[in-house]
Amino acid sequence: MGVTTWGPEGKLAAVSITFDNLGEAADLGRGRWPAGAPLGEHPSVRENLPKVLAVLGETRATFFVESFNATVYPDALRTIAKDHELACHAYQHEAWGELPEDDQRALITQSMALFQETDVPVRGFRPPGGGLTAGSLDILRDAGIEFVSPAGGPAGLVDGVALLPFRWDTIDGTYHFPALRRPPSTVVLGPDEMLAAYRTVAQETVDARGYVSFIFHPLWLDTPERLDTLARLVEQLRADDRLWLAPCGEVADYLRATTPR
Template sequence: MPPTKPPSPWPTPYKAAIAITMDNLGEAQDVLKDAWPHPIGTHPSVTTQLPRMLALLDKHHHQRATYFAEAWSLGVYPAAVAALTRAGHEVAWHGFQHEVWGGLDEEQERESFRKSWKAAAAAQGVEYVGFRPPGGAVNERTWGLLREYGVGYVSPLGEFGIGRGGVVVLPFEWRAVDAFWYMEKFAGIRKQHGEREEVLDPGEFKEWLMEKIDEVVRTGEFMSILFHPFLQTSEEKFVVMEEVLKRISEDGDIWVAPCKEVAEWVREHPELFPAKSIE
């Protein structure tokens, strides 16, 4: 007799959980690197691509996403932030100015927290409860600062589970990130994952995502999908996003929710996730 499949750990009637996420709000990182020659507040990813992405989310069953935004950008793009919160999307934290988190020393890390929470307090409707570290890695001391600042979840590269101090870990993987497929500077990461080093086709990204979504539904797992607004630069790329949204929004087995809601569920039901707790 085949073994009985364990019941789903997700809210009834769902069998899997998927979060649609976005990273990088405007030119925060370029300004940090002194590589932004245009007027502040005019990045096309915010003025052009983001409204179209939000329209696609609304079109497909009013799906809500999580936008990991640099705190520096909150005051630069208040209208975009207001549009996100008004539509029910989560605005989560992505560093102050997209500083690569794994390279920060203790003083720099604490200063990023301090400046970011000050910026969030000044931004209407923003309360950071989640963090995606730029570069994908957290430092050992980050866990204490997350607890100190009341952050409920973190979204790094890594394993899903419940981390130190009860901070929920909602990870991403490189292949579920559009930049992995679309950007030249990810050639080394593509090679590490057994892919061609040259930039890959949006159709290949879509094919991988569709297969992975099927797998996540079969296994009952969590998945984070990441679309960067600044990379949605062609009709073909927008087609990928739209077809993925259509696929997940029409599947009654998939709970599509902002990261903060997934994290809240995991934190309130630790008995459903005991094998994947992280120490």
């Protein structure tokens, strides 16, 4: 039987606010970064990140960032880790489920070494694209990863690794850029519609006595309206006494402590 109550106060569901991507790492990995353009001045870090952290306030979140950022923005990673949780999002946003497993092993080993150089603890991983291969969990576990956030499925433990899956309809970009939806759309949804959809997701998660993460991208939190939407979601989740709002690592620790062996 799975978990039916969550957190130290026995809430009906668990939720995490999470962030994916940082800096120019993904553009570099995809070959989209302009030749000769300087590194280390990306607006997602220099302009947007301080505003995001201010909006979060005392609400702790999990930031899944590419390990390349440890070479360019080590101070920003340390700033995040002061009040929030830092986790890995590959090296330069490689589509994890499409990689040969030897490449996965090399990249996660490299990534964990880079994070270690910044003295920031990292024990979580979200695969870009959401996919894993048959051997991914073993590879990640061997590298010291304790929780993984792939696409789809219920939360739970697999051979000691906590799975904290995400849903595509909780990703901010699917509202701002409807072509990213599954299936794709042409209709942009505004803040009120986005927050209404997230209330529905929260209700579904309560009904299932489950877990869900909401995913934002610092790059796209670039307007007062989008920052306000994040602030409203934080308030919405904090006000719902059915929900345990916690970073991924705390949810993983709870699963590990309460799941029968």
